[in-house]
Amino acid sequence: MAYTISMEDASTLATTHNLLWLLGLWIGYRFMLALYNISPLHPLYQFPGPKLAAASFLYEAWFDLIKVGRYSWEIKAMHEKYGPIVRINPEELHCDDYDFVDEIYPSLTTRIRDKHAHFLAGFAGTLTVSTFGTRDHERHRVRRSAISRFFSRQGILKYEPEIHDMGQKLCSKILNVAESGQIINALDPYNCFTADAISQYCFGEPFGFLDNSDFEQNYKRAFEVLVATNHVFRHMPFLRPLVNLMPALGPYMGPDIAYMVKSMNETIPNHIVRAQQDKSGNARRVFAEIMDSDIPDEDKSIYRLSGEGWSLVAAGAETTAASLTAITFYLLSQPEKLQRLREELKNEDPYNLSWVQLEKYPYLHGVIFEAFRVALGVSGRLPRIAREENLAYKNRGFNYVIPKGTPIGMSAFVNHNNQELFPEPEKYKPERWIDDQGRANHSMEKYIMSFSKGSRQCIGMHLAFCELYLVTAALALRVLPHVKLYETVEDDIKYDFDALTPQPKKGSRGVRVIRA
Numbered sequence: 001m002a003y004t005i006s007m008e009d010a011s012t013l014a015t016t017h018n019l020l021w022l023l024g025l026w027i028g029y030r031f032m033l034a035l036y037n038i039s040p041l042h043p044l045y046q047f048p049g050p051k052l053a054a055a056s057f058l059y060e061a062w063f064d065l066i067k068v069g070r071y072s073w074e075i076k077a078m079h080e081k082y083g084p085i086v087r088i089n090p091e092e093l094h095c096d097d098y099d100f101v102d103e104i105y106p107s108l109t110t111r112i113r114d115k116h117a118h119f120l121a122g123f124a125g126t127l128t129v130s131t132f133g134t135r136d137h138e139r140h141r142v143r144r145s146a147i148s149r150f151f152s153r154q155g156i157l158k159y160e161p162e163i164h165d166m167g168q169k170l171c172s173k174i175l176n177v178a179e180s181g182q183i184i185n186a187l188d189p190y191n192c193f194t195a196d197a198i199s200q201y202c203f204g205e206p207f208g209f210l211d212n213s214d215f216e217q218n219y220k221r222a223f224e225v226l227v228a229t230n231h232v233f234r235h236m237p238f239l240r241p242l243v244n245l246m247p248a249l250g251p252y253m254g255p256d257i258a259y260m261v262k263s264m265n266e267t268i269p270n271h272i273v274r275a276q277q278d279k280s281g282n283a284r285r286v287f288a289e290i291m292d293s294d295i296p297d298e299d300k301s302i303y304r305l306s307g308e309g310w311s312l313v314a315a316g317a318e319t320t321a322a323s324l325t326a327i328t329f330y331l332l333s334q335p336e337k338l339q340r341l342r343e344e345l346k347n348e349d350p351y352n353l354s355w356v357q358l359e360k361y362p363y364l365h366g367v368i369f370e371a372f373r374v375a376l377g378v379s380g381r382l383p384r385i386a387r388e389e390n391l392a393y394k395n396r397g398f399n400y401v402i403p404k405g406t407p408i409g410m411s412a413f414v415n416h417n418n419q420e421l422f423p424e425p426e427k428y429k430p431e432r433w434i435d436d437q438g439r440a441n442h443s444m445e446k447y448i449m450s451f452s453k454g455s456r457q458c459i460g461m462h463l464a465f466c467e468l469y470l471v472t473a474a475l476a477l478r479v480l481p482h483v484k485l486y487e488t489v490e491d492d493i494k495y496d497f498d499a500l501t502p503q504p505k506k507g508s509r510g511v512r513v514i515r516a
Helices: 007-013 016-037 051-055 058-066 071-082 098-104 125-129 137-145 153-179 187-203 220-228 230-235 237-252 255-277 286-290 302-333 335-344 362-375 412-416 442-447 461-482
Strands: 085-087 093-095 113-115 384-386 391-395 398-402 407-409 483-485 497-499 501-503 512-515
Touching (some): 016 051, 051 058, 058 071, 058 230, 071 085, 071 093, 071 497, 085 398, 098 442, 113 137, 125 237, 125 302, 153 187, 153 512, 187 255, 187 286, 187 302, 187 461, 220 230, 220 255, 220 302, 220 497, 230 237, 230 497, 237 255, 255 286, 286 302, 302 335, 302 362, 302 461, 302 483, 302 501, 335 362, 335 461
Parallel strands (some): 093 407
Antiparallel strands (some): 085 093, 113 384, 391 398
């Protein structure tokens, strides 16, 4: 027998009394769940940390949403109080012991590591189908396989002449703009360079930011809009579908949002279409070749590849530009360091530089790796899930077994400020990367988390190295002696909070330079 609900019945069901009753049931459920989370019945009960953090995600949300991106500071304080492994929310652990990094982030692809759904909830739109946004280990390996060879060291060495030429163009343009008396926000020209470099490599044509008359047009503001949503979506995932409305609403929500929307929905998809249509042989680049790879057809859709393109542009532009900005600030604010670097590079032709040759200079190595340390890359935690194995931790007087299926991660901010690894971590000290014999101390490189670690390590790492060596040397020899800081202090660059990437204090105007 079929039953129908009349409008009168529906009205009765939706009475205030019934709605309050349902709300009460929901609150009761959440309360009982919180009690379970902190009870001995929970598999993470043995791990130390604040009870409020273990009970509910609200504790994390307080620091992310109300305190605005400051949960990493709280996690650092937890480690100081509770030890090397702490429970930071009902599901997740955090580690501050580099000796355990190979367990959390193994290089062997046979050791399965998934991403945490709670972490990925901070992303929306096409980013959710990018390689970076892929949750499952197996699908990540398939998607990554289609682009990995392009980002190998050998692949980037073939691209080095083009990076070199763009780096030279960057230096000439900075000098020309400075000569005109303009104040330059250092992050702007560096974003122009890195965005042009990654787009040239991925699509076979640059965005053309370095060809503009100034540095005003770049992806910096689009990135700022994008990362500002990360914590909101993570804790309020029901808002993520609003991203689907952005193509219609974006033009009415201010120039920065409009520019981001246009980039994600028009600029990058158009570049991908043109790259796929390019039949010129050697000129074909990443997205042209993806179509000939053996990944599933659904992974070759314009929608998914747009997400791939945007994630590569965002990762390849913003983090490297931030490292160059840090180098600029610290070398200009500490002239003795700039002088030491220039002395080391005095025999180099600033207009004809070689990545392989520059890697031989120990102080340049220190300048770059110390920039990685202070600029952080992605500052917050990057949790991984060992789907099929328990992880045994035994160190520093602690003995834990992390149950399989448990998210656990490390943070660049916490790791890079570990005083055991980096004495006086608040100071920029390139010499910490040089051994007693005056050679580059490569053994310390393993402590840098800027590119994450393991089988999901940042695919653009070699591109970033090539860019940083070539451009840092060119800046030291050609540009930095002719500019100076303008009304800039360390707080204008120093990490203060997370918005996926590290951010300085609110109100900072960035690292600004003018003609010396």
